[in-house]
Amino acid sequence: MTAAAKPGDAVDAIDTPALVIDLDAMDRNIARMAAFAHQHGVRWRPHAKMHKSAALAQRLMAAGAVGACVQKTAEAEALAAGGVPDLYISNEVIAPAKLARVAALAHTLQLRGGRLAIAVDSALGVDRLTQALAGRTDAIDVFVEIDVGQGRCGVAPGPNAATLAQRIARSPALRLAGLQAYHGRAQHLRSADERRSAIAAVLQLVRDTHQAFADIGLPVPLVTGAGTGSMANEAASGVYGELQSGSFLFMDADYAANEADAAQPRFEHALFVKSQVISASARHAVCDAGHKSHAIDSGLPQVARPDGGVPWRYANGGDEHGLLHADDGQALPALGDTVWLIPGHCDPTVNLHDAMVGVRGGLVHGQVAELLPVDARGALR
Amino acid sequence: MTAAAKPGDAVDAIDTPALVIDLDAMDRNIARMAAFAHQHGVRWRPHAKMHKSAALAQRLMAAGAVGACVQKTAEAEALAAGGVPDLYISNEVIAPAKLARVAALAHTLQLRGGRLAIAVDSALGVDRLTQALAGRTDAIDVFVEIDVGQGRCGVAPGPNAATLAQRIARSPALRLAGLQAYHGRAQHLRSADERRSAIAAVLQLVRDTHQAFADIGLPVPLVTGAGTGSMANEAASGVYGELQSGSFLFMDADYAANEADAAQPRFEHALFVKSQVISASARHAVCDAGHKSHAIDSGLPQVARPDGGVPWRYANGGDEHGLLHADDGQALPALGDTVWLIPGHCDPTVNLHDAMVGVRGGLVHGQVAELLPVDARGALR
Numbered sequence: 001m002t003a004a005a006k007p008g009d010a011v012d013a014i015d016t017p018a019l020v021i022d023l024d025a026m027d028r029n030i031a032r033m034a035a036f037a038h039q040h041g042v043r044w045r046p047h048a049k050m051h052k053s054a055a056l057a058q059r060l061m062a063a064g065a066v067g068a069c070v071q072k073t074a075e076a077e078a079l080a081a082g083g084v085p086d087l088y089i090s091n092e093v094i095a096p097a098k099l100a101r102v103a104a105l106a107h108t109l110q111l112r113g114g115r116l117a118i119a120v121d122s123a124l125g126v127d128r129l130t131q132a133l134a135g136r137t138d139a140i141d142v143f144v145e146i147d148v149g150q151g152r153c154g155v156a157p158g159p160n161a162a163t164l165a166q167r168i169a170r171s172p173a174l175r176l177a178g179l180q181a182y183h184g185r186a187q188h189l190r191s192a193d194e195r196r197s198a199i200a201a202v203l204q205l206v207r208d209t210h211q212a213f214a215d216i217g218l219p220v221p222l223v224t225g226a227g228t229g230s231m232a233n234e235a236a237s238g239v240y241g242e243l244q245s246g247s248f249l250f251m252d253a254d255y256a257a258n259e260a261d262a263a264q265p266r267f268e269h270a271l272f273v274k275s276q277v278i279s280a281s282a283r284h285a286v287c288d289a290g291h292k293s294h295a296i297d298s299g300l301p302q303v304a305r306p307d308g309g310v311p312w313r314y315a316n317g318g319d320e321h322g323l324l325h326a327d328d329g330q331a332l333p334a335l336g337d338t339v340w341l342i343p344g345h346c347d348p349t350v351n352l353h354d355a356m357v358g359v360r361g362g363l364v365h366g367q368v369a370e371l372l373p374v375d376a377r378g379a380l381r
Numbered sequence: 382m383t384a385a386a387k388p389g390d391a392v393d394a395i396d397t398p399a400l401v402i403d404l405d406a407m408d409r410n411i412a413r414m415a416a417f418a419h420q421h422g423v424r425w426r427p428h429a430k431m432h433k434s435a436a437l438a439q440r441l442m443a444a445g446a447v448g449a450c451v452q453k454t455a456e457a458e459a460l461a462a463g464g465v466p467d468l469y470i471s472n473e474v475i476a477p478a479k480l481a482r483v484a485a486l487a488h489t490l491q492l493r494g495g496r497l498a499i500a501v502d503s504a505l506g507v508d509r510l511t512q513a514l515a516g517r518t519d520a521i522d523v524f525v526e527i528d529v530g531q532g533r534c535g536v537a538p539g540p541n542a543a544t545l546a547q548r549i550a551r552s553p554a555l556r557l558a559g560l561q562a563y564h565g566r567a568q569h570l571r572s573a574d575e576r577r578s579a580i581a582a583v584l585q586l587v588r589d590t591h592q593a594f595a596d597i598g599l600p601v602p603l604v605t606g607a608g609t610g611s612m613a614n615e616a617a618s619g620v621y622g623e624l625q626s627g628s629f630l631f632m633d634a635d636y637a638a639n640e641a642d643a644a645q646p647r648f649e650h651a652l653f654v655k656s657q658v659i660s661a662s663a664r665h666a667v668c669d670a671g672h673k674s675h676a677i678d679s680g681l682p683q684v685a686r687p688d689g690g691v692p693w694r695y696a697n698g699g700d701e702h703g704l705l706h707a708d709d710g711q712a713l714p715a716l717g718d719t720v721w722l723i724p725g726h727c728d729p730t731v732n733l734h735d736a737m738v739g740v741r742g743g744l745v746h747g748q749v750a751e752l753l754p755v756d757a758r759g760a761l762r
Contacts, residue, residue, distance in 0.1 A: 001455060001760060002482070015478060015762050049700065071701045074382060091701065092659040092667075094717050097396060101383070121660050124716050152698050153660035153667050184699060278473040279502050279534035286473075286534050291678050292732050293761055297697075316678075317533050318565060319430065319728050320452045320472065335505050336475050347700050351673050352732070354759050377759075378735050379382060380674055381396050 004274075005357050009368040012338070016276040017289040019353040023360050023369055025270035026249060032265035033248050034064045040235040045069050045088060045224065047246030050347045052376035053356070054082020056249070061086075069244050073098050074379035076105055076116060082375050085114030090180055090224070090244065092121055092145070092153055098381065099132035106133070106140045117141035119180045121155045126167045126174065133173035141177035142168050143224060146209055148202040149183045157205040162212035169218060178222035181206050182244065187229030188254065188298075192261040199233035206239050228255055232263035252346040254298040271349070271356075272304060272363065273341040275322065280335045285312075285324040287339045292319045294341060295348035301341035306363035314341065351377055385655075386738050390749040393719070397657040398670040400734040404741050404750055406651035407630060413646035414629050415445045421616040426450050426469060426605065428627030431728045433757035434737070435463020437630070442467075448495075450625050454479050455760035457486055457497060463756050466495030471561055471605070471625065473502055473526070473534055479762065480513035487514070487521045498522035500561045502536045507548045507555065514554035522558035523549050524605060527590055529583040530564045538586040543593035550599060559603035562587050563625065568610030569635065569679075573642040580614035587620050609636055613644035633727040635679040652730070652737075653685060653744065654722040656703065661716045666693075666705040668720045673700045675722060676729035682722035687744035695722065732758055 004018035014020065037044040046060050048068040057068040057079055067086025070076045076087045087109065093099055106116040120126050120142055133140065146161045147154030155161050161179070168176045186198035206223055213220050224242040226234035228251075234240040247255055250271035260266060275289035294301050296316065303311040303324070310330050315323040324339060326332045333339055340363060343349040350356070354377060358370040385399035395401065418425040427441050429449040438449040438460055448467025451457045457468045468490065474480055487497040501507050501523055514521065527542045528535030536542050542560070549557045567579035587604055594601050605623040607615035609632075615621040628636055631652035641647060656670035675682050677697065684692040684705070691711050696704040705720060707713045714720055721744060724730040731737070735758060739751040 002458070002762065004762060013478075015476065017761050077383070094659045095396065095657060097394075122716055147662075151665075152702055152704065156662075276476060278475045281528075281537075284532075289761075291676070292729055295672070296678055297672050297700075319678075319732075321533055323533065335503055348673055351700075352759065353761075378733065380398050380670075380734075381383065381385060 001354055003355065003371060005368045005371070007368050007370055011359055011363055011366045011368070014274050014357055014368065016274050017293040018274045019350065019356045020272045020274050020363070021250070021356050021358045021372065022270045022272065022363060023358045024362070025268040029248055029251070029267045029270055030060065030063045032267065033245070036235065036265050037064065037243060042235050042240060043242040045242050045244055046249065047244050048079055048376065049075065050246035050350065051249060052350055052374045052379070053372050054079050054084050054375045055372050057084045066242070069246070070376070072379055072381060073101050074381045075376040077101065078376035078379050080105055080109060085109060085112055088117040090119050090182070092119060092125055094125055094128065096128055096132065099128050102129070103132040103136060107136060110138050115141065117143065117177055119143045119145040120164070120168070121145040121153050123164065123167055126164065126171060130171040130173045136173060139173055139175040142174045143177050143180040144168065145180040146205065148181045148205045149198065150185055152184070157209045158212045161209045162216050162218060165213055165218050166216060176218065176221070178220050178224065179206060179209060180224055182225040182227070183230070184227065187227040188258070189229070190257065191259045195230045195261065196233055199230050203237050203239055228267070229258055232261045236263065247346055250346045252298070253302045253342045253344045269304065269342050271343060271346050273301065273343060275339045275341060277324070277333045277335055277337045277339060280332065285332045286317060287322045287324060288320065289322050289341060290318050290320040291316070293352060294343040295345045295352065297348060298345035301343050304340040304342050306340060312339070350374055353377070382735055384736065384752060386749045386752070388749050388751055392740055392744055392747045392749070395655050395738055395749065397655050398674040399655045400731065400737045401653045401655050401744070402631070402737050402739045402753065403651045403653065403744060404739045405743070406649040410629055410632070410648045410651055411441065411444045413648060414626070417616065417646050418445065418624060423616050423621060424623040426623050426625055427630065428471070428625050429460055429757065430456065431627035431731065432630060433731055433755045433760070434753050435460050435465050435756045436753050438465045447623070450627070451757070453760055453762060454482050455762045456757040458482065459757035459760050461486055461490060466490060466493055469498040471500050471563070473500060473506055475506055475509065477509055477513065480509050483510070484513040484517060488517060491519050496522065498524065498558055500524045500526040501545070501549070502526040502534050504545065504548055507545065507552060511552040511554045517554060520554055520556040523555045524558050524561040525549065526561040527586065529562045529586045530579065531566055533565070538590045539593045542590045543597050543599060546594055546599050547597060557599065557602070559601050559605065560587060560590060561605055563606040563608070564611070565608065568608040569639070570610070571638065572640045576611045576642065577614055580611050584618050584620050609648070610639055613642045617644065628727055631727045633679070634683045634723045634725045650685065650723050652724060652727050654682065654724060656720045656722060658714045658716055658718045658720060661713065666713045667698060668703045668705060669701065670703050670722060671699050671701040672697070674733060675724040676726045676733065678729060679726035682724050685721040685723050687721060693720070731755055734758070
């Protein structure tokens with residue numbers, strides 16, 4: 001596929017639609033996150049399901065992150081191939097053929113001095129992982145995922161989780177690493193108070209599970225979880241040792257719609273879709289970015305006007321088109337004009353692109369500094 | 382990326398999530414479409430924005446299609462690289478750098494005895510296309526896109542369209558090929574009567590435009606348009622000479638929700654996401670396919686039960702997960718079980734995958750016949 005731009009190009013010359021990172025804004029977000037984690041004395045392991053880029057995972061580690069989370073075995077493989085040494089599959093894997101890949105990857109990373117960890121929420125998952133690792137010399141880290149309110153994966157907190165942990169502890173191939181306690185829906189509760197209440201309930205469930213582990217003599221070496229919406233609460237809890245927040249890196253329109261939490265840094269939008277008007281009439285303009293260019297599961301993109309103009313309104317024009325409307329008295333963009341979009345949800349948007357165009361010096365007068373391949377694009381399995 | 386399967390594998394062995402084509406059902410859909418077009422004496426040029434596969438475009442041509450439509454220059458490039466000789470960009474291109482690629486591709490295809498056509502809806506578009514083609518020996522076919530109710534791209538039907546056509550006719554580099562008249566929204570009107578009424582209005586606008594062309598002495602060599610929802614009407618109109626319907630090949634849950642039109646063949650679901658249960662509790666099961674595996678712009682996927690069981694209900698579990706619920710008294714799928722999903726919208730679903738796994742002999746006892754790369758995946762520009 002023809003690249004959208006090459007290093008040294010002016011921003012104006014980036015072909016459309018293209019996924020563009022404002023690297024200056026991204027770097028500021030990274031610095032804010034690093035300072036936040038340091039201040040709270042917690043590790044951070046940003047979720048790479050969001051950016052899917054080995055280079056960005058390494059950049060985050062250079063800024064202090066301990067490694068990267070992924071959701072899929074194939075994401076772990078893609079990031080490992082790109083040189084990321086410390087990976088955690090924060091999700092369940094049950095297929096024996098995939099678990100064989102998990103075992104092989106764990107071995108590869110161990111040989112390099114790195115490591116692979118994984119979550120489980122069932123006895124079958126523990127047993128199959130044990131079988132897959134049979135005969136390997138090194139044990140791998142396994143987290144018990146508990147359902148702390150998300151209502152998706154995870155064993156029930158408390159005694160059930162402890163029973164599963166015991167099964168892990170008894171497996172020679174596995175090392176009990178702690179608890180995975182992530183409440184995804186809490187990230188998107190709009191008011192800071194709602195998020196605080198939701199995480200307070202989570203903390204109680206985590207403490208109950210701690211107690212259940214203690215009752216049968218098991219440690220909880222680490223509690224890992226949290227996202228960009230709620231992390232002020234997990235970071236200050238004294239319970240979580242590791243934050244998985246990933247979206248802070250780019251921010252998206254959905255996270256920006258949350259009421260700001262004063263206890264948490266403010267992150268800037270750093271990810272944009274650059275699009276161009278390809279058709280124009282008196283009533284609207286049409287740009288070349290539809291939902292094959294940006295995900296719409298968390299709402300349509302918003303229009304950014306880095307030139308300081310009044311933002312147009314974006315309406316869905318299907319897979320390949322977006323409709324732009326102007327407020328009364330405001331001019332529509334003209335044929336050939338650039339339209340900048342802030343995606344509603346960064347994770348599935350990044351997954352639609354082969355590469356991200358990294359820009360320095362802003363979206364108006366800046367230039368392309370680098371192209372960042374989306375290494376784990378479509379790494380579904 | 383590791384492939385989901387290899388030819389000869391049993392369906393059971395396909396790794397998940399994977400996009401699976403029931404090739405037997407697809408072949409029946411192709412035969413129905415070929416017979417339908419033949420019966421109506423119209424050409425068919427199925428839209429490859431849907432399947433994005435050079436192999437499928439060629440298979441459709443072997444069954445009688447005259448070529449393929451695409452929406453993007455990069456899609457045309459990807460399909461041409463895969464050997465498809467006759468391509469039509471049914472969309473506007475306005476960036477000079479892209480138009481240079483259009484000109485180069487037109488030349489390449491002409492040298493091979495094929496051709497490239499394109500749509501325009503503005504004087505600027507005509508002028509820039511003319512500039513891009515300056516010095517080339519062969520003219521390329523250009524369709525005037527008119528807005529027949531979609532409210533997206535397209536010049537107004539009637540005299541405005543004729544004025545634009547005259548500009549094309551006067552350009553030495555361009556050959557006036559006719560009208561692009563596509564009403565996308567009409568495809569998804571649920572009742573057959575609503576679709577009939579919508580297309581009746583379209584036909585009147587096309588006839589008005591025919592008249593406006595005639596008034597200034599211009600021909601309308603071909604009217605191209607129609608989709609899988611409405612094509613019974615365009616095919617029988619005597620006005621349309623070419624059908625662009627693409628989704629008939631795979632069908633999706635959204636098109637299947639349309640009331641059937643007795644004047645049109647019934648197409649079968651031929652595209653599925655194979656997924657696996659990775660977490661299970663008493664209240665639901667969780668499969669490994671979320672909206673990174675299937676598009677949800679036209680609704681969530683439906684669950685298919687090729688084994689004859691009562692379908693489970695699919696609820697959104699985010700980017701990587703789907704929640705499965707059972708009706709009262711029905712069993713949930715168990716950990717490790719296969720869950721088959723019928724995507725809500727095939728076009729953006731295909732775009733999420735590197736390859737499609739072609740199966741023969743059905744989804745229960747069949748086996749993998751071939752892997753079909755999604756050649757134009759992410760071909761956005």
